Each structure stands twice: as C-alpha cells, then as structure tokens.
Amino acid sequence: MTIERSDFSRSGNVDDPDQTVAGGVFTAPAVSVSRLTLTEFRCFPQLRIVVGPEPVVLTGPNGSGKTTVVEALSFLAPGRGLRRARIDEVARWRGDGTAPVPWGVAVRLRTADGLAEIGTGRDIAALGTTARERRVIRIDGQPARGQGALAAVLGVAWLTPEMDRLFVEGASVRRRFLDRLAFGMEPAHADRVGAYERAMRERGRLLRQRGHDPTWVAALEDAMARHGVAVAAARREAADRLTMIAGCVRGPFPAATVSLEGAVDGWLDRQPALACEDMLRGTLARGRAADAETGGACAGPHRSDVIVRDAATGRAAGLCSTGEQKVLLLAVVLAGVRAQAAARGSLPLLLLDEVAAHLDARHRSALFELVGALGVQAWYTGTDQSLFDPVSGKARFLTVDAGRVTPSDDGR
Numbered sequence: 001m002t003i004e005r006s007d008f009s010r011s012g013n014v015d016d017p018d019q020t021v022a023g024g025v026f027t028a029p030a031v032s033v034s035r036l037t038l039t040e041f042r043c044f045p046q047l048r049i050v051v052g053p054e055p056v057v058l059t060g061p062n063g064s065g066k067t068t069v070v071e072a073l074s075f076l077a078p079g080r081g082l083r084r085a086r087i088d089e090v091a092r093w094r095g096d097g098t099a100p101v102p103w104g105v106a107v108r109l110r111t112a113d114g115l116a117e118i119g120t121g122r123d124i125a126a127l128g129t130t131a132r133e134r135r136v137i138r139i140d141g142q143p144a145r146g147q148g149a150l151a152a153v154l155g156v157a158w159l160t161p162e163m164d165r166l167f168v169e170g171a172s173v174r175r176r177f178l179d180r181l182a183f184g185m186e187p188a189h190a191d192r193v194g195a196y197e198r199a200m201r202e203r204g205r206l207l208r209q210r211g212h213d214p215t216w217v218a219a220l221e222d223a224m225a226r227h228g229v230a231v232a233a234a235r236r237e238a239a240d241r242l243t244m245i246a247g248c249v250r251g252p253f254p255a256a257t258v259s260l261e262g263a264v265d266g267w268l269d270r271q272p273a274l275a276c277e278d279m280l281r282g283t284l285a286r287g288r289a290a291d292a293e294t295g296g297a298c299a300g301p302h303r304s305d306v307i308v309r310d311a312a313t314g315r316a317a318g319l320c321s322t323g324e325q326k327v328l329l330l331a332v333v334l335a336g337v338r339a340q341a342a343a344r345g346s347l348p349l350l351l352l353d354e355v356a357a358h359l360d361a362r363h364r365s366a367l368f369e370l371v372g373a374l375g376v377q378a379w380y381t382g383t384d385q386s387l388f389d390p391v392s393g394k395a396r397f398l399t400v401d402a403g404r405v406t407p408s409d410d411g412r
C-alpha cells in the first residue's frame with residue numbers, strides 16, 4: 001500500500017499530531033473515495049464512478065439517482081444507510097417481484113494508511129440459512145465479521161432532506177441522530193446502545209409473561225442499568241464535544257449547543273455513574289408492575305431527548321424557522337465531522353443531499369468555504385447546477401441522468 005500524501009495536502013499539516021480543533025480549524029487527513037462501483041443498487045444495474053479527493057457535485061433531474069449514489073456511500077457505515085432502508089428494499093426492482101436480487105456497493109478509498117477496498121451488499125447464498133438477513137462486508141478482499149469493521153476504516157456523516165423534520169418529530173429520531181454522531185467519535189457506542197436495547201426488549205417480553213422468573217428480570221435490569229448509564233454518559237460527552245466545537249466556528253453558522261434532557265441525564269449531573277446505575281436498577285425494579293401493563297420501561301436513556309439550541313439566543317431549534325433549523329443542523333453535523341476527525345485522526349466522508357438548495361447564498365458560500373477548509377470529501381447533490389458555481393474548479397461536477405453518471409457538459 002502506498003500513501004498518496006499529496007492527496008492530503010489540502011487538509012493541512014498531517015505531520016503535526018498536536019493540531020486540534022482549536023479555533024474551529026481542524027486539520028486531519030481525509031479519507032476519500034477514488035472509485036465507486038454499484039451493482040443492482042436501486043435504479044443502477046451497474047455504475048462506476050472514478051473521482052479525485054476533491055468534493056463531488058452530483059446534479060440531475062428529479063428521480064435520476066442522485067440520492068441513490070450518496071445512499072450507496074452511506075452503506076459504507078454500519079446501519080441501514082441514510083434512508084434507513086431494509087436490505088431487500090435497495091435491490092434493483094425488476095418488475096417481476098419474484099426472486100431476491102443481490103446488490104453490491106464497492107469503493108476504493110484513499111486513507112492515511114494507503115489505498116483500501118471496501119465492499120458491502122446482499123448475499124443471496126446466505127438467504128434462508130440465517131434467521132435475519134445481514135449485509136456482507138469485505139475489506140481488502142477479506143470477509144469481515146460485523147458491520148463494526150467498516151467503522152475502523154472510515155467514517156461517514158450525512159445530512160438529508162428527511163432530517164429537516166428532526167426537530168419536530170419524536171425524541172427517538174433526535175436520539176438516533178446524536179447516537180450516530182457519538183458513534184462516529186467512538187464506534188463502541190453502537191454496541192452499548194444495541195446491548196441496552198436488547199436487554200430492554202427482553203425484559204419487556206418477560207414481564208408480559210405470567211409467572212416470569214424475577215431473577216432473570218433482575219439480571220436484565222442490571223444489564224439495562226450498566227449499559228444504559230454508559231449510553232447516557234457517552235451521549236453527554238458527545239453533546240459536550242459538539243457544543244464546544246460548534247462554538248469555535250466563526251462566520252454565519254450559529255454556535256449551536258447540544259444537551260440532553262431526561263431522568264438519567266439529570267442523575268448524571270449530580271452523581272457518579274455507579275450511583276446512577278443503582279438508581280436506574282432500583283427504578284426499574286419498582287416499575288415492574290406498571291411496565292408489565294404498558295410493555296415499556298419506566299426509566300432509562302430511551303426516554304431522553306436531545307435539545308439543540310442557538311447559543312446566541314438560547315432559542316431551541318424546535319422554535320426556529322425551517323431555514324434556521326437547517327443551518328443549526330448543518331452546524332451540528334459539521335461539528336460532528338470535526339469531532340470525528342479529532343477522535344479518529346481522519347476526516348469522514350460528508351454526504352450532503354439537497355443541502356445547497358435549502359440555504360441562502362450567504363450560508364451556502366460559508367458551507368463551501370468550511371468544507372474546503374476542512375479538506376473533507378463532500379458529496380453534494382442538487383437539481384440546480386448553478387448553485388454550485390462557487391466551487392467551480394474546486395469540485396468534480398458530475399451529471400446523473402437515466403441510470404448514467406457523466407462529467408458535466410461544461411467540463412467544470
């Protein structure tokens with residue numbers, strides 16, 4: 001493997017490990033895609049895109065496949081991608097609806113350690129042999145055991161139009177948003193959340209059964225207490241980091257604050273984690289009868305909310321205009337990119353679906369400037385190519401149409 005150091009030159013001084021997020025300027029080597037190959041992925045039977053380390057601008061008419069390309073890239077992170085699709089949903093629909101269709105996404109990446117190849121997709125051969133269909137992962141040609149292995153190679157951050165509803169929907173989407181950012185900083189967070197949710201589901205199932213074994217319920221409550229307090233503590237740390245980093249950025253993006261509201265979060269304000277575990281264990285034990293009725297769990301980090309505010313005014317994002325919410329959200333996502341870079345030592349891919357169209361000219365040019373200064377490989381999508389004029393010459397422009405991706409006509 002050879003390290004293409006020149007690829008990182010835009011990212012600043014990679015020889016100085018002491019450079020941090022101070023002043024809002026972070027320098028770290030960027031992980032970037034050099035080649036993307038899609039097979040039977042949504043509207044693309046077969047697609048290959050070769051790009052440099054600079055940002056990519058995908059433009060084309062509605063329904064041409066722009067979001068599909070960035071969604072494919074989002075499958076390089078653990079989880080269900082930026083549309084939270086099921087594994088069978090993204091397989092190209094062939095109209096007959098009979099045989100399951102295998103699909104694949106493969107990339108060649110430039111990383112600080114040289115080139116890496118990652119592939120993921122649906123393995124038809126494994127169908128029927130496992131209880132739940134899982135994505136298969138290959139890293140440098142070798143099968144990887146879990147999706148967590150992807151996180152060791154690269155980070156992926158995104159902002160999509162669906163996330164515009166983040167501040168008006170229920171708290172679970174905001175928790176998932178913060179969890180993804182926390183997970184970008186510390187991959188182990190995903191395992192903690194998974195372990196907590198499994199214990200909670202199992203306890204709920206047991207409590208609904210007549211004559212359940214209280215020892216087994218207590219063991220599950222113990223697991224919920226340990227993992228739950230760890231989840232809350234990691235979220236809190238992520239929120240503090242995001243607030244600190246978002247507060248350093250100068251320019252038209254607002255300094256956003258991120259905080260948590262919930263019983264366990266309140267306990268953590270006043271008590272050490274071990275005491276909070278005891279409190280959660282006790283609360284769950286006392287709540288068994290009520291939880292057996294409702295099928296839920298009366299306390300835990302699954303009941304917390306994530307509050308984003310404009311630091312200057314103190315106004316909660318839920319009270320802001322749609323455009324102001326978008327700008328706050330973008331500020332938090334960009335803080336997440338910097339936090340990931342600081343924690344991992346490399347910048348993630350940044351997928352920005354239809355973001356430029358929702359920003360005014362001032363915020364749009366500030367975004368382009370920030371992305372340029374970070375040196376992150378951003379993948380922008382939009383229907384209107386002229387919105388991206390400010391990055392002409394600094395980004396690779398591609399046109400998506402009728403299942404094909406070609407260099408944009410004017411050769412930008």
Ligand SMILES: Nc1ncnc2c1ncn2[C@@H]1O[C@H](COP(=O)(O)OP(=O)(O)OP(=O)(O)O)[C@@H](O)[C@H]1O
Binds near residue numbers: 065069089090
């Ligand atoms: N599983 C599938 N198989 C085949 N085609 C699909 C599948 N899922 C979605 N599509 C189609 O893929 C096309 C591209 O969708 P995509 O969301 O990527 O478009 P887009 O370029 O982002 O459009 P817009 O500008 O409206 O956001 C659409 O026509 C959609 O119906």
Ligand SMILES: [Mg+2]
Binds near residue numbers: 068354
């Ligand atoms: Mg789209």
